[in-house]
Amino acid sequence: MILDSKIPEGPIAEKWDKHKFDVKLVNPANKRKYEIIVVGTGLAGASAAATLGELGYNVKAFCFQDSPRRAHSIAAQGGINAAKNYQNDGDSVFRLFYDTVKGGDYRSREANVYRLAQVSVNIIDQCVAQGVPFARDYGGLLANRSFGGAQVSRTFYARGQTGQQLLLGAYSALNRQIAYGKVKMFPRTEMLDLVVVDGKARGIVVRNLITGQIESHSAHAVVLATGGYGNVFFLSTNAMGSNVTAAWRAHKKGALFANPCFTQIHPTCIPVSGEYQSKLTLMSESLRNDGRVWVPKTVEIAQRLRKGEITVNDIAEEDRDYYLERKYPAFGNLVPRDVASRNAKLVCDEGRGVGSSGLAVYLDFADAIKREGQPAIAAKYGNLFEMYAKITDENPYARPMRIYPAVHYTMGGLWVDYNLMTTVPGLYAAGECNFSDHGANRLGASALMQGLADGYFVLPYTIGDYLAKMPSDKVPTNHPAFLEAEQAVAAKNNKLLSINGTRTVDEFHKELGLIMWDYCGMARNAEGLTHAKQEIRKLRDEFWRNVKVTGVGEELNQTLERANRVADFFELGELMVDDALNRNESCGGHFREESQTPENEALRDDENYAYVAAWEFTGVGNEAILHKEDLEFENVKLTQRSYK
Amino acid sequence: MAGSNPNAKPMDLTLKVWRQKNRETAGQLVTYPMKGISPDMSFLEMLDVLNDDLSVRGEEPIAFDHDCREGICGMCSLFINGRAHGPERGTTTCQLHMRHFNDGDTITIEPWRAAAFPVHKDLVVDRSAFDRIQQAGGYISVNTGGVPDANEIPIPKIIADKAFDAATCIGCGACVAACKNASAILFVSAKVSQMSMLPQGKTERKTRVENMVAQMDIEGFGSCTNTGACAAECPVGISLENINMMRREFISAKATSENLA
């Protein structure tokens, strides 16, 4: 298979405009003859479905929650980037492009990233027109903050609830199309297979989560906007239901999966507190704008603290190590996420971690409160402080927060070309479920931007180009390909329900998560990865022999839903390990211990690994086949990232 | 440990949980004794523990809605000891921690009760009526593209902040569950006032309020008798002011209706 990224010719700044002119258009009167399926109604899916409906296509949209408004995008806190340069601090499309490619440690495709930076400015206009109440300055104009290591203030935000407000904006646009009858919405419906007819994506098989019924839906094109797969680690900042199933089952039907090992571990999360813990809570990294990260200077002090012999306020200023400020004077607490996370792990591995487990560092606002006063800090971060207090029962105004890195985002995903089409013609992937724009590390506030860019401004053009070249005939859902897929889905469900073993789905999921975290988490090495692969296989075999899934398939059955998702995580987990093992370099969130500088910084190997690793499925338990898309950098010079 | 109180002792509890097979079948409260619950657990984690036990015993776990477990998606929806989202003010079920209960407590867990929210199974209810109300007018009619620059229309900060406050409704339905009339007015008013405050939303303000209120009535929500129970139980503090604002909007819309439908 040859991976053709279909990057348009010409200078980078002109590619997208030229492409938009070159794409074929569907005659307005013909658009209603085409059906498009959009799976997922987070930022990427809701914006795509709404816009495609506005254009006149017939859209069917699906989500597993009870309402499209509840997609995981709702939880994003910090903000959304856009190269508006409203603050006149030197931002530009090129700078956002440059920062994103560099931040991704030079493992993303230049042309896609440039387009992302270009359309970022339209996103903000669109959201404001929809009534998204972004933060404003006293003059009534939009406010910005600097976020996640950016040296310009380009992040737009709505207090600590930016994702919520953006999603509700997209949801309102979607609702308008639902009311017009252009979008038909299927909530509480889960996609369980992709249907391919004559080599093209022509529909999906779903399970109605209330009745348990297996149903087919036919279309001319299918968009997956089903989010990321961070929950393969069990504990992550993702919502409980976030999963890889839709993307994975498409992968098994021929869509290559790219860079699966590129996972983002977010530095500022509330640490794990007990075995029963079901998820981790992110504290927005906007907190690093004012909070200072530190641990005790010595192991001894840390030990006394952990034993409860002293409290944090007993530690003298000179006994505190503000390690990010010390090691990275230029960026200080604002170094990119991967660097901040790895350093937290390093100091904890040295024995200087805090909290009773020793797996935490402090995030301290004492100086900021002294400087700006408590009301000013409360105005900026009030809801985050409240959330912290609710979970930990501690007052973060009075003593520093404890934070630790947690799995947060997955840069890998379905491989897509410039048109966001996967290797299955007619199947598109948007938002976090594709691999496209963030390389090996995503910058803060860039996922929301990418989701909305894909959905509002990219897909509506590129899908039109595909449909314009295809007849509008429909494939009936009694076509053998649909029936076969329905039977396979039903068989898998029945299999899960009939095992009747002794261990619960969650037990397996937690154990898989631990393997992933220990061997394919913040630091990876060949020996550990090889071991992990065996462990995953063993556990997967046991899962299929010994899992207990109660209830029946023909009604609401949340255990069966989870079992299906965990089954796919097992297969994905192995591929992540394969990918991490293959990539014998460190880049972004992927840190191979074999490849580091003397100062323990990530060491890239551009000579051998400046490519996208796209994997082809060959059967469970078989080795996946690696395809490479070489990355060419014509506009950004590759350098070793340095935040010193 | 993240949980602050190292002395917190595990608790023994008695749960009474609503079990109902499906929409058609009658339900009942079933008693489950719980042992050794950590006060640092969240309420839903406590239910996870129970569900794991039930699974192992071959009994069907309790179905309940949840997703983000961060208090933002609005999916969790338990009526705990007679209160929507339980005893803590300003807290969703998923953000409620067991430290707010005592050893030996009996805890009754029911679904939202409202004619417009029929039970799907156990603690899971159908809130699609909320979506239909939003579809009736909870939007500003703009297509993608062709909109003015975001800074073209300045919005006074105080207005933007107020609109934001109204916009933070998570659509959980606690207001309906808390209201003896099962009125949805707080939920509807939050969207109406957000949009009528913003300059972008003013063009359609009359039709919006008329259509959303009409849909609210069609869905079978009760009428508001000003008890204020909704705002008292709203986990994100949506204020009663929104209801007053919506009433004003509604009266003025009716007086000079632009609704041609």
Ligand SMILES: Cc1cc2nc3c(=O)[nH]c(=O)nc-3n(C[C@H](O)[C@H](O)[C@H](O)COP(=O)(O)OP(=O)(O)OC[C@H]3O[C@@H](n4cnc5c(N)ncnc54)[C@H](O)[C@@H]3O)c2cc1C
């Ligand atoms: C706590 C947190 C905070 C964040 N903060 C920020 C931030 O400040 N800025 C930023 O830029 N990014 C942030 N991110 C990242 C960002 O929120 C996500 O990457 C982004 O929202 C993903 O959007 P999406 O549309 O791709 O997918 P999602 O919002 O995850 O939506 C997935 C959709 O797919 C549906 N779905 C999934 N599987 C199936 C299936 N099999 N069948 C049917 N439907 C399915 C779901 O129902 C849902 O509708 C944050 C992430 C987290 C976890």
Ligand code: SF4
């Ligand atoms: S108004 Fe409050 S209680 Fe009602 S749905 Fe919105 S957030 Fe929930």
Ligand code: FES
């Ligand atoms: S689970 Fe999302 S608000 Fe409770």
